[in-house]
Amino acid sequence: MTPQDLQIDWLRCFVAVVDAGSLSAAAGEVHRSQSAVSMQLKKLEDAAGRRLLERGPRKLQLTPDGQTLLGYARRMLDLQAEAQAALHGDELTGRVRLGVPDDYAAKYLTPVLKRFAPKHSGVEIELHCEQSPSLIPRVARGELDLALVSRDHARRGTLLFHEPMVWVGSAQFELWRRDPLPIAVYEEASLARRGAIQSLAQQGRRYKVVYNSSSLAGQIAAVDSGLAVAVLTQCSAPPHLQVLGAEQGLGPLIPMEVGVYRSRESRGNKAVDSLHDLLVKTLRLAGAH
Numbered sequence: 001m002t003p004q005d006l007q008i009d010w011l012r013c014f015v016a017v018v019d020a021g022s023l024s025a026a027a028g029e030v031h032r033s034q035s036a037v038s039m040q041l042k043k044l045e046d047a048a049g050r051r052l053l054e055r056g057p058r059k060l061q062l063t064p065d066g067q068t069l070l071g072y073a074r075r076m077l078d079l080q081a082e083a084q085a086a087l088h089g090d091e092l093t094g095r096v097r098l099g100v101p102d103d104y105a106a107k108y109l110t111p112v113l114k115r116f117a118p119k120h121s122g123v124e125i126e127l128h129c130e131q132s133p134s135l136i137p138r139v140a141r142g143e144l145d146l147a148l149v150s151r152d153h154a155r156r157g158t159l160l161f162h163e164p165m166v167w168v169g170s171a172q173f174e175l176w177r178r179d180p181l182p183i184a185v186y187e188e189a190s191l192a193r194r195g196a197i198q199s200l201a202q203q204g205r206r207y208k209v210v211y212n213s214s215s216l217a218g219q220i221a222a223v224d225s226g227l228a229v230a231v232l233t234q235c236s237a238p239p240h241l242q243v244l245g246a247e248q249g250l251g252p253l254i255p256m257e258v259g260v261y262r263s264r265e266s267r268g269n270k271a272v273d274s275l276h277d278l279l280v281k282t283l284r285l286a287g288a289h
Contacts, residue, residue: 004047008080011073013040014052018070019281021059074115082119093122094271099135099147100127102216103236104163104258109148112282116275123271131214133189136261145266146276148283150191150256157261160283164234165195165253167244173226176248180206184222184230187214191256196231199251258283 016026017037027034045052052066062070100109113125128135132149136156139147151157169176181200185193200207211222219230223241231253237243244250260279266272 003049006044006047006073006076008076010040010044010047011076013037014044014066015070015073015077015281017041017053017060018062018066019284021284023060078115078119091122092120092271092274094269095124095126096146096269096271096275097126097128097144098275099138099144099149100129101131101135101149102129103233104148105129107235108258108283112275112279115282116278120271120274123275125275131186131190133187133191134214139261139263142263142265144263145269145272146260146262146279148279149259149261151259151261152191154257157259158280159257159259160280161258162255163258164255165192165231166234166237167196167229167248167250167253168223168232168237168241169229169244169248170223170226171242175226175229176244176250180208182210182228183207184211184213184219184228185209186219187212192231192233195253199253203249203251205249205251 013026013030013032016029017023020026020029023034023037023041027037030037032040041053048065048069050065050069051063052069053060054063055061098109116123117125128138128144128147130138132147132152135144135147135149136152138144139149148160149157150163151159167176175182183196183200185196187193197207211218211228213219213222216232216236219232220238220241222228223230229244229250233256245252260276260283262272262276
């Protein structure tokens with residue numbers, strides 16, 4: 001039996017459903033009715049001869065075959081977009097001032113930029129690496145166009161995913177046995193700092209701040225050198241450090257709400273629009289740990 005061609009419209013609906021998490025949410029993305037999106041998915045599955053999506057308790061979930069096809073589908077859609085841009089002369093140009101904390105840069109931002117750069121070589125990315133409490137006011141003032149941040153309230157930009165927080169320490173020093181507990185913290189406005197102190201307060205555990213640093217590298221250095229234990233985002237915790245928990249007498253931590261926040265001044269800027277949309281589509285899936 002000769003395999004059927006996988007049509008672009010089917011693939012576009014498939015990717016939209018994966019990124020949006022449901023048929024109804026994807027319908028608006030592709031400007032079709034929910035029933036039309038469902039029909040497109042059925043046609044794609046029939047052509048592929050494989051089940052691509054299963055309905056989970058909260059959202060649609062990829063099957064192993066669906067996960068395999070997803071990477072090809074994104075590449076095919078990207079290539080089509082490049083071809084259209086080349087033919088119609090609508091190549092994006094300009095500059096995007098983008099902010100990101102060190103915690104999120106490698107795991108979350110790098111894959112997005114790898115997809116964005118080949119398609120939009122005429123766009124210059126000006127990257128600023130700072131902690132969220134510094135990035136948020138810079139976006140609000142229009143000094144940055146976009147930032148990937150830990151949200152300080154529910155209306156701050158577009159929510160992408162929840163990032164778990166973890167206690168980390170060095171197995172060599174076992175500082176979690178000390179009383180009071182020596183801790184390394186970020187700056188005063190840091191949500192990670194607030195979360196750490198709140199968790200310790202709920203346990204009634206005594207602590208002492210022995211190290212302050214606004215950088216991820218500084219926090220890791222403090223733990224490595226046996227000065228303190230620290231709270232890090234799960235994605236940034238180095239594998240050589242020990243993740244601590246109830247066994248070491250440390251309580252749970254509230255996850256970070258990670259979102260993309262953009263300035264009012266950047267509205268209508270096509271280069272910013274394009275990167276913003278790619279961040280949302282890519283990281284809503286990537287952040288689903």
